[in-house]
Amino acid sequence: MIRLDFYKNKRVGVLGLGKTGKSAVDALKFSGAEVSVYDDKLDNDIESVKKLDALVVSPGIHLQWPHKHPIVDIAQRCAIPVLSDLDLFLQHVNRKNICITGTNGKSTTTALIGHIFEAVGETSVGGNIGCPILSLPENSEYYVFELSSYQLEASNILGLDTAILLNITPDHLTRHGGMTGYITAKQKIFMNFSEKSHAIIGVDDSHCEKIYEFLKGIGCPDVISISGNIVPQGGIGWENDKLIDDRFGQREVICEKIESFSGNHNYQNIAAAYAACVANGVSKEAFLSRLHTFKGLTHRQELIAEINRVKYVNDSKATNADSVEQALKRFDNVIWILGGRPKEDGIESLIKYFKKIRFAYLIGEAAEAWSKLLTANGVANEISGTLDKAVLASSKKAEELGADIVLLSPACASFDQFKDFEERGDKFRQFVMNLKS
Secondary structure: OOOOHHHOOOEEEEEOOOHHHHHHHHHHHHOOOEEEEEOOOOOOOHHHHOOOOEEEEOOOOOOOOOOOOHHHHHHHHOOOOEEOHHHHHHHHOOOEEEEEEOOOOHHHHHHHHHHHHOOOOOEEEEEOOOEOHHHOOOOOOEEEEEOOHHHHHHOOOOOOOEEEEOOOOOOOHHHHOOHHHHHHHHHHHHOOOOOOOEEEEEOOOHHHHHHHHHHHHOOOOOEEEEOOOOOOOOOEEEEOOEEEEOOOOOOEEEEEOOHHHOOHHHHHHHHHHHHHHHHOOOOHHHHHHHHOOOOOOOOOOEEEEEEOOEEEEEOOOOOOHHHHHHHHHHOOOEEEEEEOEEOOOOOHHHHHHHHHEEEEEEEOOOHHHHHHHHHHOOOOEEEEEOHHHHHHHHHHHHHHHOOOEEEEOOOEEOOOOOOOHHHHHHHHHHHHHHHHO
16 A cells, blocks of 8 residues: 555545545545545535545546536545545655556556566556556555546646557547647646656557657657557567567567557557557567467457357457447457447547458347348348346357357447446457356
8 A cells, every 4th residue: 555644634525436536535534644535426515625634536527527526626625635546645655656547558558568577577567457556565666557548637746757659530529628638638647757767659640649759849858658559760560470569770670469459559559558668668579479379358359268169258348339449450350249338539430341240139228220231231130128038149150150259349338237347358259158067
């Protein structure tokens, strides 16, 4: 647990009690702070808010859109600092930090970087993945954090050692008031940069490319461009399935394609990890050694089982169309399970891959509307409603049609039927193993 000595004997409010909020309460109490907890109810003690020395907000709390939380509004009107758990960490821990954000790939990149840095020093990984920031041990040499747009929106200190922005595509637009608000939250990862900071930016989309050009234009000392599609001039990227470092104009080949870690999205993840390593003095040898022992993450194109020559793949983390695209690029002859609570971008961008779909089963709130879209574009489909029914029907249909893959890649949030994407993926695994047994 992180000790927060600055807040000893101070009055601190914590707004929102997810796992992040609970860890903040525990760390503050551990550090001797007087802690008040607030929630979304309107009968909170408003007068007590005005007496706080600081207010810590959980990522789920609305700071701007579609409305500002009333307790946040009161704190701001009273000039009370509104902080995130990351802000508290940065105030108190003077150790190397590597922070990663992006619409897609940030969990895999975070886990990969954490795995690599374990070879060179005591490393803790957390944030939006795994353990909350303030629950991590306070004596690690390196801290590797995945940061969501929600966490960045609430953070006001920053000044990170190494900040990585992988990509930006439409997501969480209602929460951020549109694409402009979403981009603004993501690019906060570069706020308050120092001369010793490292910025690593994917340039495979126009939004990140503009941010890269801006940081270069204002003279940030160390800005590294990365790509999963090309080798950026003066950057790090891929060409002919080879990772190439062109930072010094010599185009050094770092490694070649890894079969278990293929695809342009994973190429970008590897490029980001290598850039973080070279920025922090990790040797090429240590990078390559750890890269080849990385096992990947669950719920991300994860092979669950092969039953009667049909492979069952859990891609529950694919909560938007851009994530699903990576799976559909990789697989052919697919029975597709999709649906849940739809996001703003829909699945129209995936129409070019529909020829790979032999049959689709739809679940959750998106089922009816997406069934019509699939039908209109020549994809045979059926509304299953729930995941257990979809898995059972998919197994029969796969054998009937001679399909190779049953793919859970929902293109949706999970909250209509599940606690989160992990629970959805775990249930998929359970239903598949029931088939196997």
